[in-house]
Amino acid sequence: xxxxxxxxxxxxxxxxxxxxxxxxxxxxxxxxxxxxxxxxxxxxxxxxxxxxxxxxxxxxxxxxxxxxxxxxxxxxxxxxxxxxxxxxxxxxxxxxxxxxxxxxxxxxxxxxxxxxxxxxxxxxxxxxxxxxxxxxxxxxxxxxxxxxxxxxxxxxxxxxxxxxxxxxxxxxxxxxxxxxxxxx
Ligand SMILES: [Fe+2]
Numbered sequence: 001x002x003x004x005x006x007x008x009x010x011x012x013x014x015x016x017x018x019x020x021x022x023x024x025x026x027x028x029x030x031x032x033x034x035x036x037x038x039x040x041x042x043x044x045x046x047x048x049x050x051x052x053x054x055x056x057x058x059x060x061x062x063x064x065x066x067x068x069x070x071x072x073x074x075x076x077x078x079x080x081x082x083x084x085x086x087x088x089x090x091x092x093x094x095x096x097x098x099x100x101x102x103x104x105x106x107x108x109x110x111x112x113x114x115x116x117x118x119x120x121x122x123x124x125x126x127x128x129x130x131x132x133x134x135x136x137x138x139x140x141x142x143x144x145x146x147x148x149x150x151x152x153x154x155x156x157x158x159x160x161x162x163x164x165x166x167x168x169x170x171x172x173x174x175x176x177x178x179x180x181x182x183x184x
Pocket of ligand 1: 022026051052
């Protein structure tokens, strides 16, 4: 499956614009992390791009979230390592590989970064720095949906949180306009 095919599938199954933005943000972080680790950027990017394909369908039944996507992708012959990472990201399987841990920890991090950018006076990811996001990270009541423990799982990649945030920010800046966070 290439990126175009993935986007076509996403357009069929995902209707909320914010969810598509979330998937694009996760893709961007995954690509940046893959580059950092010398891993396959296309593969990591695809896992990020399509990881919430079934979200709208399973939102009332979280026990199926990720697994439905796994079924669809298996039928399309997608790389089993991508499928495993997607099934592991909501906790159905234990993350094992770097790809798994990256998707697991990136998922809530994009939400934290988007919320941080939205409260930054510039609303511009290019002007939001790691320190700003780290201060928001430490505010327990800020963007409470962004699970801090899950973000901290970046340690499984051998990364300190601030280095992990820096990489995610770098990735997301490349798609800032698509995310509506390119400043006003
Ligand atoms: Fe997600």
